[in-house]
Amino acid sequence: MSSIANKDGPRIRHVVDDGAPYETIGVDKLTPIIGAEITGIDLGKTLTNRQFDEIHRALAENLVIFFRDQHITPQQHLAFGRLFGELHIHPAAPHEEGEPALMKIHADKNSPRANGEGWHSDVSCDEEPPMGSILHIKQCPPHGGDTLFASMYAAYDALSERMKTYLAGLNAVHDGEPVYRGLYANHGIADKPKYPRAEHPVVRTHAVTGKKALYVNRGFTTHLVGIPRDESDAILNYLYDHSENPLFQCRFRWTENAIAFWDNRCAQHRAMWDYWPHTRYGNRVTIKGERPF
Ligand code: SIN
Secondary structure: OOOOEEOOEEEEEOOOOOOOOOOOOEEEEOOOOOOEEEEOOOOOOOOOHHHHHHHHHHHHHHOEEEEOOOOOOHHHHHHHHHOOOOEOOOOOOOEEOOEEEEEEEEEOOOOOOOOOOOOEOOOOOOOOOOOEEEEEEEEOOOOOOOEEEEEHHHHHHOOOHHHHHHHOOOEEEEEOHHHHOOOOHHHOOOOOOOOOEEEEEOEEEOOOOOOEEEOOOOOOEEEEOOOOHHHHHHHHHHHHHHHOOHHHEEEEOOOOOEEEEEEOOOEEEEEOOOOOOOOEEEEEEEEOOOOOO
């Protein structure tokens, strides 16, 4: 791995996969293209620079990384997130009392819905959508409640050259309004006057790896800019179906006190709500990102 400081913050480095072995962590891939379980690390302890660099490299290489048996406090969870950048405050979702950056993820027998049930990239409606999200699940249902992740590098790479040419330079609108208005009423959360809306390139370049990723999702993307609506709907529906090919995916089976850390710039995810009437509960810490390019 080679690492050089860049503008994202003092501890964020450019990461290049040169196949060098990891020295401070174990990295056990779930699939060849997405997902890896990280072993040999306690996220409650202060990380050395080497451990931090290797976790960052594992994220860049695998898009989503998983840690099991992490008995960390909310403050340790927040501190781990801050190593990767400033924390993002969700525009709508409930958070733990006094900790706006500690989002609640909770579904039980009284829930009308669960968070993240459709394929999406977190808060892609923001002008500067989150770079990554770190979910710590503290209570699991006896079965189910998995999270699925999909590589948007793989989705982009598998497009035809004709489609890549068509998409080059196109922007799409991502709108929080139809998603968030009224969504958290059951948590007693009043709506904001307005929710974020932004235009982003349909194909974005990852700031760390330099790779191209498809950046439209069923959750937030409403239409392609400057394209007739019927054509835009047809193209977007094709891209969503294409992105959801199981070949691009991994699926994580949660255990209590496991953590998933995903990169929203190049991966989408979807939570399964197949465990009603059981309870699934945890917290998410989300890291700010840059404007997609
Ligand atoms: C989300 O952050 O979108 C929810 C993910 C999950 O609950 O697995």
